[in-house]
Amino acid sequence: MEALGQIGHFGTGTLGYLIPFLFVLTTVVFFHELGHFLVARWCGVKVKAFSIGFGPELIGFNDKRGTRWKISAIPLGGYVKFLGDEDVASTPDHAALDSLTEDERRDTFFGKSVWQRAAIVAAGPFANFLLSIVIFATIFTLYGREVTTARVDQVVPGSVAEKAGFMPGDLILSIDGSKIDTFNDLQRIVSTSADLPLAVVIERGGQALTLSATPQRREVTDRFGNVHRIGQLGLSRDASGGNVTVERFSFPQALVMGAQETWFVVDRTFAYIGGLFAGRESTDELGGPIRVAQVSGQVATLGFAALVNLAAVLSVSIGLLNLFPVPMLDGGHLLFYAIEAIRGRPLSPRAQDIGFRIGLAAVVMLMLFTTWNDIVHLTSL
Structure with missing residues:
Protein backbone atom coordinates (compact mmCIF):
# COMPACT_ATOMS: atom_id res chain seq x y z
CA MET A 1 0.00 0.00 0.00
CA ALA A 118 18.87 2.17 -46.45
CA ALA A 119 19.17 5.95 -46.88
CA ILE A 120 15.53 6.46 -45.92
CA VAL A 121 15.91 4.34 -42.80
CA ALA A 122 19.23 5.87 -41.73
CA ALA A 123 17.84 9.39 -42.19
CA GLY A 124 15.84 9.16 -38.93
CA PRO A 125 18.79 8.60 -36.58
CA PHE A 126 20.89 11.01 -38.66
CA ALA A 127 18.24 13.70 -38.13
CA ASN A 128 18.41 13.06 -34.37
CA PHE A 129 22.18 13.54 -34.32
CA LEU A 130 21.89 16.67 -36.47
CA LEU A 131 19.22 18.09 -34.16
CA SER A 132 21.46 17.52 -31.15
CA ILE A 133 24.42 19.23 -32.82
CA VAL A 134 22.31 22.26 -33.73
CA ILE A 135 20.77 22.52 -30.24
CA PHE A 136 24.13 22.25 -28.49
CA ALA A 137 25.65 24.74 -30.93
CA THR A 138 22.81 27.22 -30.37
CA ILE A 139 23.21 27.00 -26.60
CA PHE A 140 26.99 27.54 -26.87
CA THR A 141 26.40 30.52 -29.18
CA LEU A 142 23.74 32.21 -27.04
CA TYR A 143 25.01 31.39 -23.55
CA GLY A 144 28.66 30.52 -24.01
CA ARG A 145 30.35 28.10 -21.66
CA GLU A 146 31.39 28.63 -18.07
CA VAL A 147 35.00 27.56 -17.70
CA THR A 148 36.92 26.73 -14.54
CA THR A 149 40.63 26.02 -14.90
CA ALA A 150 41.42 22.34 -14.47
CA ARG A 151 43.69 23.08 -11.53
CA VAL A 152 43.36 21.17 -8.27
CA ASP A 153 42.45 23.36 -5.31
CA GLN A 154 42.04 20.69 -2.62
CA VAL A 155 42.57 16.95 -2.29
CA VAL A 156 40.14 15.14 0.00
CA PRO A 157 42.08 13.36 2.80
CA GLY A 158 41.99 9.57 2.44
CA SER A 159 40.56 9.79 -1.08
CA VAL A 160 41.61 7.95 -4.20
CA ALA A 161 43.27 11.14 -5.41
CA GLU A 162 45.43 11.46 -2.30
CA LYS A 163 46.53 7.82 -2.58
CA ALA A 164 47.34 8.37 -6.26
CA GLY A 165 49.62 11.30 -5.39
CA PHE A 166 47.61 14.34 -6.44
CA MET A 167 48.51 17.62 -4.75
CA PRO A 168 46.89 21.08 -4.55
CA GLY A 169 48.08 23.22 -7.44
CA ASP A 170 48.33 20.33 -9.94
CA LEU A 171 47.06 21.26 -13.41
CA ILE A 172 45.24 18.40 -15.18
CA LEU A 173 46.40 18.15 -18.81
CA SER A 174 44.83 14.94 -20.09
CA ILE A 175 43.09 11.71 -19.08
CA ASP A 176 43.74 8.54 -21.07
CA GLY A 177 44.93 10.69 -23.96
CA SER A 178 41.88 12.99 -23.95
CA LYS A 179 42.83 16.64 -23.56
CA ILE A 180 41.45 18.36 -20.48
CA ASP A 181 40.76 22.08 -20.92
CA THR A 182 38.42 22.69 -17.98
CA PHE A 183 37.58 21.19 -14.62
CA ASN A 184 34.21 20.25 -16.10
CA ASP A 185 36.01 18.06 -18.66
CA LEU A 186 37.71 16.29 -15.76
CA GLN A 187 34.45 15.80 -13.87
CA ARG A 188 32.57 14.37 -16.86
CA ILE A 189 35.21 11.75 -17.61
CA VAL A 190 35.77 10.78 -13.98
CA SER A 191 32.06 10.55 -13.15
CA THR A 192 31.45 8.07 -15.98
CA SER A 193 34.61 6.01 -15.36
CA ALA A 194 33.92 4.43 -11.97
CA ASP A 195 36.11 1.38 -11.27
CA LEU A 196 38.21 2.01 -14.39
CA PRO A 197 41.92 2.89 -14.02
CA LEU A 198 42.74 6.25 -15.58
CA ALA A 199 46.10 7.60 -16.70
CA VAL A 200 46.08 11.27 -15.69
CA VAL A 201 48.76 13.60 -16.99
CA ILE A 202 49.35 16.60 -14.74
CA GLU A 203 51.65 19.60 -14.71
CA ARG A 204 53.48 20.20 -11.44
CA GLY A 205 56.31 22.66 -11.03
CA GLY A 206 56.66 23.05 -14.78
CA GLN A 207 57.01 19.29 -15.34
CA ALA A 208 54.54 16.77 -16.77
CA LEU A 209 53.82 13.76 -14.58
CA THR A 210 51.54 10.77 -15.13
CA LEU A 211 49.46 9.48 -12.24
CA SER A 212 47.25 6.40 -12.20
CA ALA A 213 43.92 6.59 -10.36
CA THR A 214 40.72 4.54 -10.35
CA PRO A 215 37.57 6.60 -9.58
CA GLN A 216 35.60 5.20 -6.68
CA ARG A 217 31.89 4.64 -7.20
CA ARG A 218 29.80 6.75 -4.82
CA GLU A 219 26.15 7.68 -4.45
CA VAL A 220 25.44 11.36 -5.03
CA THR A 221 22.06 13.06 -4.56
CA ASP A 222 21.21 15.89 -6.95
CA ARG A 223 19.13 18.96 -6.18
CA PHE A 224 15.93 17.08 -7.02
CA GLY A 225 16.60 14.19 -4.66
CA ASN A 226 17.62 11.73 -7.40
CA VAL A 227 20.43 9.39 -6.42
CA HIS A 228 23.21 8.75 -8.97
CA ARG A 229 26.11 6.33 -8.67
CA ILE A 230 29.12 8.04 -10.21
CA GLY A 231 32.89 7.88 -10.09
CA GLN A 232 34.85 10.28 -7.88
CA LEU A 233 38.55 10.88 -7.25
CA GLY A 234 38.35 13.36 -4.39
CA LEU A 235 39.51 16.54 -6.11
CA SER A 236 37.95 19.99 -5.82
CA ARG A 237 38.42 23.15 -7.82
CA ASP A 238 38.86 26.80 -6.96
CA ALA A 239 35.70 28.51 -8.23
CA SER A 240 36.63 32.00 -7.02
CA GLY A 241 37.58 35.14 -8.85
CA GLY A 242 39.55 34.82 -12.05
CA ASN A 243 39.46 31.04 -12.05
CA VAL A 244 35.95 31.09 -13.55
CA THR A 245 35.30 32.72 -16.92
CA VAL A 246 32.60 32.54 -19.59
CA GLU A 247 33.82 31.68 -23.08
CA ARG A 248 31.88 32.98 -26.09
CA PHE A 249 31.82 31.26 -29.47
CA SER A 250 30.87 32.06 -33.04
CA PHE A 251 28.25 29.75 -34.54
CA PRO A 252 30.80 27.84 -36.69
CA GLN A 253 32.93 27.24 -33.58
CA ALA A 254 29.80 26.25 -31.67
CA LEU A 255 28.86 23.73 -34.37
CA VAL A 256 32.19 21.97 -33.87
CA MET A 257 31.60 21.94 -30.13
CA GLY A 258 28.05 20.72 -30.68
CA ALA A 259 29.40 17.79 -32.69
CA GLN A 260 31.93 17.06 -29.92
CA GLU A 261 29.18 17.20 -27.31
CA THR A 262 27.03 14.82 -29.36
CA TRP A 263 29.94 12.41 -29.71
CA PHE A 264 30.56 12.60 -25.96
CA VAL A 265 27.00 11.38 -25.30
CA VAL A 266 27.47 8.54 -27.83
CA ASP A 267 30.84 7.57 -26.35
CA ARG A 268 29.54 7.58 -22.76
CA THR A 269 26.51 5.52 -23.82
CA PHE A 270 28.72 2.83 -25.31
CA ALA A 271 30.92 2.95 -22.21
CA TYR A 272 27.83 2.37 -20.04
CA ILE A 273 26.67 -0.54 -22.21
CA GLY A 274 30.15 -2.03 -22.04
CA GLY A 275 30.05 -1.60 -18.27
CA LEU A 276 26.75 -3.50 -18.13
CA PHE A 277 28.27 -6.51 -19.86
CA ALA A 278 31.40 -6.28 -17.73
CA GLY A 279 29.33 -6.11 -14.55
CA ARG A 280 30.60 -2.65 -13.55
CA GLU A 281 27.32 -0.83 -14.22
CA SER A 282 23.84 -1.45 -12.86
CA THR A 283 20.66 -1.80 -14.91
CA ASP A 284 19.00 0.48 -12.33
CA GLU A 285 20.16 3.43 -14.44
CA LEU A 286 17.98 2.33 -17.37
CA GLY A 287 14.80 4.40 -17.51
CA GLY A 288 11.67 4.53 -19.62
CA PRO A 289 8.95 7.09 -20.40
CA ILE A 290 8.06 7.66 -16.74
CA ARG A 291 11.66 8.55 -15.88
CA VAL A 292 11.91 10.80 -18.93
CA ALA A 293 8.72 12.59 -17.84
CA GLN A 294 10.05 13.00 -14.30
CA VAL A 295 13.42 14.34 -15.44
CA SER A 296 11.75 16.66 -17.98
CA GLY A 297 9.61 18.21 -15.26
CA GLN A 298 12.60 18.65 -12.96
CA VAL A 299 14.85 20.14 -15.63
CA ALA A 300 12.08 22.52 -16.75
CA THR A 301 12.33 24.25 -13.37
CA LEU A 302 15.89 25.27 -14.31
CA GLY A 303 14.75 27.16 -17.41
CA PHE A 304 14.02 26.70 -21.09
CA ALA A 305 17.70 26.36 -22.07
CA ALA A 306 18.11 23.43 -19.69
CA LEU A 307 14.99 21.75 -21.10
CA VAL A 308 16.21 22.17 -24.68
CA ASN A 309 19.59 20.78 -23.63
CA LEU A 310 17.77 17.71 -22.28
CA ALA A 311 16.02 17.36 -25.64
CA ALA A 312 19.43 17.32 -27.33
CA VAL A 313 20.72 14.57 -25.02
CA LEU A 314 17.53 12.53 -25.51
CA SER A 315 17.77 13.03 -29.27
CA VAL A 316 21.25 11.50 -29.30
CA SER A 317 20.03 8.59 -27.18
CA ILE A 318 17.01 7.88 -29.40
CA GLY A 319 19.09 8.16 -32.56
CA LEU A 320 21.67 5.74 -31.17
Whole structure:
Protein backbone atom coordinates (compact mmCIF):
# COMPACT_ATOMS: atom_id res chain seq x y z
CA MET A 1 0.00 0.00 0.00
CA GLU A 2 2.89 2.35 0.72
CA ALA A 3 4.24 1.82 -2.79
CA LEU A 4 0.81 2.60 -4.25
CA GLY A 5 0.68 5.71 -2.15
CA GLN A 6 4.03 6.86 -3.53
CA ILE A 7 2.86 6.32 -7.10
CA GLY A 8 -0.36 8.15 -6.30
CA HIS A 9 1.65 11.05 -4.94
CA PHE A 10 3.58 11.15 -8.22
CA GLY A 11 0.30 11.13 -10.09
CA THR A 12 -0.90 14.30 -8.37
CA GLY A 13 2.08 16.12 -9.84
CA THR A 14 1.84 14.79 -13.38
CA LEU A 15 0.58 18.10 -14.78
CA GLY A 16 3.90 19.62 -13.81
CA TYR A 17 5.71 16.95 -15.81
CA LEU A 18 3.33 16.55 -18.75
CA ILE A 19 4.04 19.72 -20.73
CA PRO A 20 7.87 19.51 -20.51
CA PHE A 21 7.73 15.78 -21.30
CA LEU A 22 5.53 16.31 -24.36
CA PHE A 23 7.73 19.17 -25.55
CA VAL A 24 10.93 17.14 -25.26
CA LEU A 25 9.57 13.89 -26.70
CA THR A 26 7.55 15.52 -29.48
CA THR A 27 10.54 17.58 -30.62
CA VAL A 28 12.83 14.55 -30.75
CA VAL A 29 10.25 12.27 -32.41
CA PHE A 30 9.20 14.90 -34.95
CA PHE A 31 12.73 15.45 -36.24
CA HIS A 32 13.43 11.70 -36.30
CA GLU A 33 10.37 11.03 -38.45
CA LEU A 34 11.02 14.15 -40.51
CA GLY A 35 14.38 12.65 -41.51
CA HIS A 36 12.63 9.52 -42.81
CA PHE A 37 9.95 11.62 -44.51
CA LEU A 38 12.24 14.04 -46.36
CA VAL A 39 14.58 11.39 -47.75
CA ALA A 40 11.63 9.20 -48.72
CA ARG A 41 10.05 12.09 -50.64
CA TRP A 42 13.42 12.79 -52.26
CA CYS A 43 13.60 9.15 -53.38
CA GLY A 44 10.08 9.30 -54.82
CA VAL A 45 8.28 7.20 -52.22
CA LYS A 46 4.62 7.94 -51.59
CA VAL A 47 4.04 8.69 -47.91
CA LYS A 48 0.60 7.74 -46.62
CA ALA A 49 0.88 9.07 -43.04
CA PHE A 50 3.12 11.11 -40.76
CA SER A 51 2.09 10.64 -37.14
CA ILE A 52 3.31 11.99 -33.84
CA GLY A 53 2.11 9.38 -31.36
CA PHE A 54 0.36 6.04 -31.82
CA GLY A 55 -3.22 4.86 -31.60
CA PRO A 56 -6.39 6.80 -32.48
CA GLU A 57 -5.96 10.08 -34.33
CA LEU A 58 -6.71 13.22 -32.33
CA ILE A 59 -6.25 15.81 -35.05
CA GLY A 60 -4.83 15.87 -38.57
CA PHE A 61 -4.95 17.07 -42.15
CA ASN A 62 -4.03 15.90 -45.65
CA ASP A 63 -1.38 17.73 -47.68
CA LYS A 64 -1.57 18.18 -51.45
CA ARG A 65 0.33 14.92 -52.05
CA GLY A 66 -2.10 12.87 -50.02
CA THR A 67 -0.02 12.44 -46.87
CA ARG A 68 -2.06 12.41 -43.66
CA TRP A 69 -0.31 14.53 -41.02
CA LYS A 70 -1.70 13.75 -37.57
CA ILE A 71 -1.27 13.75 -33.82
CA SER A 72 -2.35 10.50 -32.18
CA ALA A 73 -3.52 9.65 -28.69
CA ILE A 74 -0.48 7.82 -27.27
CA PRO A 75 2.45 10.30 -27.22
CA LEU A 76 5.24 7.71 -26.87
CA GLY A 77 6.77 7.89 -30.33
CA GLY A 78 5.69 8.35 -33.91
CA TYR A 79 5.93 6.89 -37.38
CA VAL A 80 5.96 7.51 -41.11
CA LYS A 81 3.88 5.01 -43.08
CA PHE A 82 4.72 4.46 -46.74
CA LEU A 83 2.71 3.01 -49.58
CA GLY A 84 3.02 -0.78 -49.30
CA ASP A 85 3.57 -0.85 -45.52
CA GLU A 86 1.45 -3.27 -43.53
CA ASP A 87 1.96 -1.49 -40.22
CA VAL A 88 3.76 1.44 -38.59
CA ALA A 89 6.98 -0.62 -38.33
CA SER A 90 7.19 -0.68 -42.17
CA THR A 91 6.56 -4.42 -42.39
CA PRO A 92 5.81 -5.14 -46.06
CA ASP A 93 2.17 -5.81 -46.95
CA HIS A 94 2.79 -8.47 -49.57
CA ALA A 95 -0.87 -8.79 -50.56
CA ALA A 96 -1.18 -5.05 -51.16
CA LEU A 97 2.13 -4.91 -53.02
CA ASP A 98 1.10 -7.77 -55.34
CA SER A 99 -2.11 -5.90 -56.21
CA LEU A 100 -0.27 -2.76 -57.38
CA THR A 101 0.63 -1.99 -60.96
CA GLU A 102 4.29 -1.72 -61.94
CA ASP A 103 4.10 2.10 -61.94
CA GLU A 104 2.42 2.14 -58.53
CA ARG A 105 4.98 -0.27 -57.11
CA ARG A 106 7.79 2.13 -58.10
CA ASP A 107 6.24 4.64 -55.69
CA THR A 108 6.45 2.22 -52.74
CA PHE A 109 9.23 1.98 -50.22
CA PHE A 110 9.87 -1.64 -51.23
CA GLY A 111 10.04 -0.72 -54.90
CA LYS A 112 13.20 1.30 -54.34
CA SER A 113 16.77 0.06 -54.51
CA VAL A 114 18.40 -1.34 -51.39
CA TRP A 115 20.58 1.77 -51.15
CA GLN A 116 17.60 4.12 -51.32
CA ARG A 117 15.77 2.12 -48.63
CA ALA A 118 18.87 2.17 -46.45
CA ALA A 119 19.17 5.95 -46.88
CA ILE A 120 15.53 6.46 -45.92
CA VAL A 121 15.91 4.34 -42.80
CA ALA A 122 19.23 5.87 -41.73
CA ALA A 123 17.84 9.39 -42.19
CA GLY A 124 15.84 9.16 -38.93
CA PRO A 125 18.79 8.60 -36.58
CA PHE A 126 20.89 11.01 -38.66
CA ALA A 127 18.24 13.70 -38.13
CA ASN A 128 18.41 13.06 -34.37
CA PHE A 129 22.18 13.54 -34.32
CA LEU A 130 21.89 16.67 -36.47
CA LEU A 131 19.22 18.09 -34.16
CA SER A 132 21.46 17.52 -31.15
CA ILE A 133 24.42 19.23 -32.82
CA VAL A 134 22.31 22.26 -33.73
CA ILE A 135 20.77 22.52 -30.24
CA PHE A 136 24.13 22.25 -28.49
CA ALA A 137 25.65 24.74 -30.93
CA THR A 138 22.81 27.22 -30.37
CA ILE A 139 23.21 27.00 -26.60
CA PHE A 140 26.99 27.54 -26.87
CA THR A 141 26.40 30.52 -29.18
CA LEU A 142 23.74 32.21 -27.04
CA TYR A 143 25.01 31.39 -23.55
CA GLY A 144 28.66 30.52 -24.01
CA ARG A 145 30.35 28.10 -21.66
CA GLU A 146 31.39 28.63 -18.07
CA VAL A 147 35.00 27.56 -17.70
CA THR A 148 36.92 26.73 -14.54
CA THR A 149 40.63 26.02 -14.90
CA ALA A 150 41.42 22.34 -14.47
CA ARG A 151 43.69 23.08 -11.53
CA VAL A 152 43.36 21.17 -8.27
CA ASP A 153 42.45 23.36 -5.31
CA GLN A 154 42.04 20.69 -2.62
CA VAL A 155 42.57 16.95 -2.29
CA VAL A 156 40.14 15.14 0.00
CA PRO A 157 42.08 13.36 2.80
CA GLY A 158 41.99 9.57 2.44
CA SER A 159 40.56 9.79 -1.08
CA VAL A 160 41.61 7.95 -4.20
CA ALA A 161 43.27 11.14 -5.41
CA GLU A 162 45.43 11.46 -2.30
CA LYS A 163 46.53 7.82 -2.58
CA ALA A 164 47.34 8.37 -6.26
CA GLY A 165 49.62 11.30 -5.39
CA PHE A 166 47.61 14.34 -6.44
CA MET A 167 48.51 17.62 -4.75
CA PRO A 168 46.89 21.08 -4.55
CA GLY A 169 48.08 23.22 -7.44
CA ASP A 170 48.33 20.33 -9.94
CA LEU A 171 47.06 21.26 -13.41
CA ILE A 172 45.24 18.40 -15.18
CA LEU A 173 46.40 18.15 -18.81
CA SER A 174 44.83 14.94 -20.09
CA ILE A 175 43.09 11.71 -19.08
CA ASP A 176 43.74 8.54 -21.07
CA GLY A 177 44.93 10.69 -23.96
CA SER A 178 41.88 12.99 -23.95
CA LYS A 179 42.83 16.64 -23.56
CA ILE A 180 41.45 18.36 -20.48
CA ASP A 181 40.76 22.08 -20.92
CA THR A 182 38.42 22.69 -17.98
CA PHE A 183 37.58 21.19 -14.62
CA ASN A 184 34.21 20.25 -16.10
CA ASP A 185 36.01 18.06 -18.66
CA LEU A 186 37.71 16.29 -15.76
CA GLN A 187 34.45 15.80 -13.87
CA ARG A 188 32.57 14.37 -16.86
CA ILE A 189 35.21 11.75 -17.61
CA VAL A 190 35.77 10.78 -13.98
CA SER A 191 32.06 10.55 -13.15
CA THR A 192 31.45 8.07 -15.98
CA SER A 193 34.61 6.01 -15.36
CA ALA A 194 33.92 4.43 -11.97
CA ASP A 195 36.11 1.38 -11.27
CA LEU A 196 38.21 2.01 -14.39
CA PRO A 197 41.92 2.89 -14.02
CA LEU A 198 42.74 6.25 -15.58
CA ALA A 199 46.10 7.60 -16.70
CA VAL A 200 46.08 11.27 -15.69
CA VAL A 201 48.76 13.60 -16.99
CA ILE A 202 49.35 16.60 -14.74
CA GLU A 203 51.65 19.60 -14.71
CA ARG A 204 53.48 20.20 -11.44
CA GLY A 205 56.31 22.66 -11.03
CA GLY A 206 56.66 23.05 -14.78
CA GLN A 207 57.01 19.29 -15.34
CA ALA A 208 54.54 16.77 -16.77
CA LEU A 209 53.82 13.76 -14.58
CA THR A 210 51.54 10.77 -15.13
CA LEU A 211 49.46 9.48 -12.24
CA SER A 212 47.25 6.40 -12.20
CA ALA A 213 43.92 6.59 -10.36
CA THR A 214 40.72 4.54 -10.35
CA PRO A 215 37.57 6.60 -9.58
CA GLN A 216 35.60 5.20 -6.68
CA ARG A 217 31.89 4.64 -7.20
CA ARG A 218 29.80 6.75 -4.82
CA GLU A 219 26.15 7.68 -4.45
CA VAL A 220 25.44 11.36 -5.03
CA THR A 221 22.06 13.06 -4.56
CA ASP A 222 21.21 15.89 -6.95
CA ARG A 223 19.13 18.96 -6.18
CA PHE A 224 15.93 17.08 -7.02
CA GLY A 225 16.60 14.19 -4.66
CA ASN A 226 17.62 11.73 -7.40
CA VAL A 227 20.43 9.39 -6.42
CA HIS A 228 23.21 8.75 -8.97
CA ARG A 229 26.11 6.33 -8.67
CA ILE A 230 29.12 8.04 -10.21
CA GLY A 231 32.89 7.88 -10.09
CA GLN A 232 34.85 10.28 -7.88
CA LEU A 233 38.55 10.88 -7.25
CA GLY A 234 38.35 13.36 -4.39
CA LEU A 235 39.51 16.54 -6.11
CA SER A 236 37.95 19.99 -5.82
CA ARG A 237 38.42 23.15 -7.82
CA ASP A 238 38.86 26.80 -6.96
CA ALA A 239 35.70 28.51 -8.23
CA SER A 240 36.63 32.00 -7.02
CA GLY A 241 37.58 35.14 -8.85
CA GLY A 242 39.55 34.82 -12.05
CA ASN A 243 39.46 31.04 -12.05
CA VAL A 244 35.95 31.09 -13.55
CA THR A 245 35.30 32.72 -16.92
CA VAL A 246 32.60 32.54 -19.59
CA GLU A 247 33.82 31.68 -23.08
CA ARG A 248 31.88 32.98 -26.09
CA PHE A 249 31.82 31.26 -29.47
CA SER A 250 30.87 32.06 -33.04
CA PHE A 251 28.25 29.75 -34.54
CA PRO A 252 30.80 27.84 -36.69
CA GLN A 253 32.93 27.24 -33.58
CA ALA A 254 29.80 26.25 -31.67
CA LEU A 255 28.86 23.73 -34.37
CA VAL A 256 32.19 21.97 -33.87
CA MET A 257 31.60 21.94 -30.13
CA GLY A 258 28.05 20.72 -30.68
CA ALA A 259 29.40 17.79 -32.69
CA GLN A 260 31.93 17.06 -29.92
CA GLU A 261 29.18 17.20 -27.31
CA THR A 262 27.03 14.82 -29.36
CA TRP A 263 29.94 12.41 -29.71
CA PHE A 264 30.56 12.60 -25.96
CA VAL A 265 27.00 11.38 -25.30
CA VAL A 266 27.47 8.54 -27.83
CA ASP A 267 30.84 7.57 -26.35
CA ARG A 268 29.54 7.58 -22.76
CA THR A 269 26.51 5.52 -23.82
CA PHE A 270 28.72 2.83 -25.31
CA ALA A 271 30.92 2.95 -22.21
CA TYR A 272 27.83 2.37 -20.04
CA ILE A 273 26.67 -0.54 -22.21
CA GLY A 274 30.15 -2.03 -22.04
CA GLY A 275 30.05 -1.60 -18.27
CA LEU A 276 26.75 -3.50 -18.13
CA PHE A 277 28.27 -6.51 -19.86
CA ALA A 278 31.40 -6.28 -17.73
CA GLY A 279 29.33 -6.11 -14.55
CA ARG A 280 30.60 -2.65 -13.55
CA GLU A 281 27.32 -0.83 -14.22
CA SER A 282 23.84 -1.45 -12.86
CA THR A 283 20.66 -1.80 -14.91
CA ASP A 284 19.00 0.48 -12.33
CA GLU A 285 20.16 3.43 -14.44
CA LEU A 286 17.98 2.33 -17.37
CA GLY A 287 14.80 4.40 -17.51
CA GLY A 288 11.67 4.53 -19.62
CA PRO A 289 8.95 7.09 -20.40
CA ILE A 290 8.06 7.66 -16.74
CA ARG A 291 11.66 8.55 -15.88
CA VAL A 292 11.91 10.80 -18.93
CA ALA A 293 8.72 12.59 -17.84
CA GLN A 294 10.05 13.00 -14.30
CA VAL A 295 13.42 14.34 -15.44
CA SER A 296 11.75 16.66 -17.98
CA GLY A 297 9.61 18.21 -15.26
CA GLN A 298 12.60 18.65 -12.96
CA VAL A 299 14.85 20.14 -15.63
CA ALA A 300 12.08 22.52 -16.75
CA THR A 301 12.33 24.25 -13.37
CA LEU A 302 15.89 25.27 -14.31
CA GLY A 303 14.75 27.16 -17.41
CA PHE A 304 14.02 26.70 -21.09
CA ALA A 305 17.70 26.36 -22.07
CA ALA A 306 18.11 23.43 -19.69
CA LEU A 307 14.99 21.75 -21.10
CA VAL A 308 16.21 22.17 -24.68
CA ASN A 309 19.59 20.78 -23.63
CA LEU A 310 17.77 17.71 -22.28
CA ALA A 311 16.02 17.36 -25.64
CA ALA A 312 19.43 17.32 -27.33
CA VAL A 313 20.72 14.57 -25.02
CA LEU A 314 17.53 12.53 -25.51
CA SER A 315 17.77 13.03 -29.27
CA VAL A 316 21.25 11.50 -29.30
CA SER A 317 20.03 8.59 -27.18
CA ILE A 318 17.01 7.88 -29.40
CA GLY A 319 19.09 8.16 -32.56
CA LEU A 320 21.67 5.74 -31.17
CA LEU A 321 19.06 3.31 -29.81
CA ASN A 322 17.38 3.16 -33.21
CA LEU A 323 20.68 2.14 -34.83
CA PHE A 324 20.95 -1.03 -32.73
CA PRO A 325 20.64 -4.06 -35.08
CA VAL A 326 17.29 -5.17 -33.68
CA PRO A 327 14.41 -5.86 -36.08
CA MET A 328 11.59 -3.34 -35.51
CA LEU A 329 14.24 -0.63 -35.04
CA ASP A 330 15.97 1.26 -37.84
CA GLY A 331 19.17 -0.65 -37.20
CA GLY A 332 17.34 -3.94 -37.74
CA HIS A 333 16.10 -2.75 -41.12
CA LEU A 334 19.64 -1.66 -42.02
CA LEU A 335 20.90 -5.12 -41.03
CA PHE A 336 18.39 -6.74 -43.39
CA TYR A 337 19.43 -4.38 -46.20
CA ALA A 338 23.12 -5.13 -45.60
CA ILE A 339 22.36 -8.84 -45.91
CA GLU A 340 20.36 -8.12 -49.07
CA ALA A 341 23.23 -6.13 -50.58
CA ILE A 342 25.68 -8.97 -49.86
CA ARG A 343 23.38 -11.79 -51.08
CA GLY A 344 22.04 -9.87 -54.06
CA ARG A 345 18.47 -10.61 -52.98
CA PRO A 346 16.39 -9.92 -49.86
CA LEU A 347 15.74 -12.42 -47.11
CA SER A 348 12.60 -14.49 -47.54
CA PRO A 349 9.34 -13.05 -46.18
CA ARG A 350 9.32 -15.89 -43.64
CA ALA A 351 12.79 -15.02 -42.34
CA GLN A 352 11.93 -11.33 -42.14
CA ASP A 353 8.67 -12.10 -40.32
CA ILE A 354 10.54 -14.18 -37.74
CA GLY A 355 13.06 -11.36 -37.32
CA PHE A 356 10.35 -8.78 -36.77
CA ARG A 357 8.64 -10.99 -34.19
CA ILE A 358 11.91 -11.43 -32.29
CA GLY A 359 12.56 -7.70 -32.50
CA LEU A 360 9.07 -6.89 -31.25
CA ALA A 361 9.54 -9.24 -28.29
CA ALA A 362 12.90 -7.62 -27.47
CA VAL A 363 11.48 -4.08 -27.65
CA VAL A 364 8.45 -4.99 -25.51
CA MET A 365 10.66 -6.67 -22.90
CA LEU A 366 12.92 -3.61 -22.78
CA MET A 367 9.89 -1.32 -22.36
CA LEU A 368 8.50 -3.48 -19.56
CA PHE A 369 11.87 -3.65 -17.83
CA THR A 370 12.50 0.11 -17.99
CA THR A 371 8.94 0.84 -16.83
CA TRP A 372 9.45 -1.48 -13.85
CA ASN A 373 12.72 0.35 -13.12
CA ASP A 374 10.82 3.66 -13.25
CA ILE A 375 8.21 2.44 -10.78
CA VAL A 376 10.89 1.14 -8.39
CA HIS A 377 12.70 4.46 -8.71
CA LEU A 378 9.57 6.44 -7.90
CA THR A 379 8.66 4.33 -4.88
CA SER A 380 12.17 4.80 -3.47
CA LEU A 381 11.95 8.62 -3.47
